[in-house]
Amino acid sequence: MSPRTLTVAQALVEYLSRQYTVDVIGGVAYRERLIPGMFGIFGHGNVAGVGQALKQYQAADPALMPYYQGRNEQAQVHQAVGYARHTRRRQTFAVSTSIGPGSTNMLTGAALATANRLPVLLLPSDTFATRVADPVLQQIEQPYAYDVTVNDAFRPVSKYFDRVSRPEQLFSALQNGLRVLTDPAETGAVTIALPQDVQAEALMVPAEFLAEREWRIRRPEIEEEDLRLAVEAIRAARRPLVIAGGGVLYACAQDELARFAELTGTPVANTQAGVGVLPWNHPLSVGAVGSTGTTAANALAAQADLVIGIGTRYEDFTTASRTAFQNPEVRFLNINVTPLDAYKHGTSLPVVADARKALVKLNEALGGYRVGADLEQEVTAQKKRWDGIVDQAFDIRHTPLPSQNEIIGATRRAMDDADVVVCAAGSLPGDLHKMWRVVDPFGYHVEYAYSCMGYEIPGGLGIKRATVAEAAAGGTGRDVVVMVGDGSYLMMHTELVTAVAEGLKLIVVLIQNHGYASIGSLSESLGSQRFGTQYRKLDAAQHSFDAGEKLPIDLATNAESLGARVLRIAPGEDVIADLEHAIREAKAAPEGSGPIVIHVESDPLLDAPDSESWWDVPVSQVSELESTQRAYQNYTEHKAQQRPLLG
CATH class of the missing domain: 3.40.50.970 (Thiamin diphosphate (ThDP)-binding fold, Pyr/PP domains)
Structure with missing residues (x-):
C-alpha cells in the first residue's frame, strides 16, 4: 500500500484503532483491542484536530474509534482506569482534552493511574508549536523557560511523557508510548502532548504505520537460581505468610496461589488491590493485612518469619507503617514483575518474575513441604475469631x-x-x-x-x-x-x-x-477533635464549622x-x-x-471493628490541647515499634 496524506490527528486515531494486545496465560491466548474507544471534551485546542478526526472516522466507520462523551476530564481518566483494571490491563481508553484547564484537569487522574500501575493514554492539547500566535488563550508564560507549558506538569505523574512538536515525531512518540503502556513492569499514565497547530498539520503516513500491530504482554519466567533460593527459604520457614497484591490478579495467578496455599498450608493475606486472590471463606485466606486489616492477618504477620510478598508494592497501609512484622528473624521473599517492588525492604530474596509463572515453578519444586500443625491450628482459630467479629458488626x-x-x-x-x-x-x-x-x-x-x-x-x-x-x-x-x-x-x-x-x-x-467520616475519625485519634470535617453552618462568633446546624x-x-x-x-x-x-x-x-x-x-461515630494495627500520621510534639498531648503519647508508643525491615 502507498503512503497516505493525513493530519497528525487523523493518523493518531487510525493508528490507535489497529493496536492489539496479545497475552497467553496457562495456554489460553487473548487478543484484544488495546484502545477500544476515546473520551474527549473539546475546546479550541483539539476541536479541529482530534475532534475533527473522530468525527470524520465516525461518519466513515463508527466502529473504528468510538467516541465517548464525559463531563469532567479527570473523570474520563478514571473511567479509563476502571476499564483497564477490570480487563486485567490488556485494554484501556485514550483521553483527549483541550489546552489549559482541560489538560491540567487530568493531572489527578494521571497520578492515580501511575500510582496504581494501571494503563491510560492521555492526549492533552498544547500551545502552538510554531509560537506564531503566542501567547494564546490559556497559555501560561514562564520568563525563565519559554518552552515550558502546563503540560510539563504531567512529567512527574506519568510513566512516559512526550510532546509532538513536529508531525514526524508522532511515529516514535506513539511507538514508545504504547511500549510503556503494555509493559506490566512499567505501565501507568502515558502522556503525549499535542500542540493544537500540529494536530491539524498534514504529513505523509507510511502504510506500515497504519497496519495492525500486536503488543505482547511480557511475562518473565523465574530464574533458576532465584527459584532455588526461594524454595530453600520457604522450606526453612516455620511461620510463613503470603501477602498477595494486585499483581496476582493481573497475572491471573489466583488458582496457582490457591494451589500453593493448599500444598504448603501457608496462610494468605491480601492488600487492597489483592482482595479476591482467594475467596473470603477459603480456610487459608486470613483477609486484609495492615492498618485496615483483619485481626487474623495482623496476628500472623506479627509472628511471621518469612513474608512472601507476591505482586505487592508494600505501601504503608500494608505494612502498618512498618510495624506489622515484629519477628526479629523475619525475611522477605518478594516476587514481582517490577524490580522496584521486588527489592522493597532491602530484601536479600528479590524475584523479578510474573506471579503466575513463579508460582507454577514453586508448586512443582515444593513437594513434601508443609507448615507445622501449630500454625495451621492458629490460622483456623484466628480466622474464626475475625469472622465472628464481622458477623457481630453486620448484625x-x-x-x-x-x-x-x-x-x-x-x-x-x-x-x-x-x-x-x-x-x-x-x-x-x-x-x-x-x-x-x-x-x-x-x-x-x-x-x-x-x-x-x-x-x-x-x-x-x-x-x-x-x-x-x-x-x-x-x-x-x-x-x-x-x-x-x-x-x-x-x-x-x-x-x-x-x-x-x-x-x-x-x-x-x-x-x-x-461530612468526612474517615478524616473525622483520624482527626479525633490525633487529638484534633474532628476539626473541619463536618458539613455544618458557620458559627460566626467562634468562626467554626464544628458545632453549627447541619447543612440542609x-x-x-x-x-x-x-x-x-x-x-x-x-x-x-x-x-x-x-x-x-x-x-x-x-x-x-x-x-x-x-x-x-x-x-x-448513617451515623459516622460508629466505627468499624479494630484491626489491632497502626498507621503513621505524625502528631504535634507540643500542644496546649490535652487531646493532642494524649495522642502524642500514644503516637510515641507505636513509633517505637517501627522497624527498617531489612531481611
Missing part, C-alpha cells in the same frame, strides 16, 4: 441511623457473588478491606493507592463498560455497585449524567453522613436532578431491610435503564 442494629458496618453487610447480602463493588476514598475503603466478603476475583474494585476522592462513580462507569463488553462476548453478567460517601460524591457526581446519556445501569449506594443538603434530589432514578431509604428500625430490598430492586432493573442511586443516612 448489630443501631437506630434510627445505622452504622456503616451494617450498610456494608446489607449491601453484600443483596449482591450476587459475581457483582463488583467499587470504592476509592474515605472511611469506606478501610472498612470494605476488612469486612467485604469477596468470592469472585473480579468482585472487588477499590482504588486506594492514590485514595482519590471522586473516583467512585466514573471508575464504576469504566468497570460497567468492561462488564457490558464481557457479557456481550459470552462472559459473566455482573452488576456494578458503587459505594460512596457524601464527601466523595460531591467531588465528581456529574458523571451520573454520562450514565444517563448512555443508559448505563450503575447502582450507587450513597451514604450521607454529613439533599443529595438524593441532586442525583434526581441529574437524571438518575433515586431510591430513598428512610431512617428507622427497618433501614437495613429497606436497603437490602432497594439494592435487589435496582439489580432487577434491565440493562440500559440508566443509573440508580440509593440514598441512606
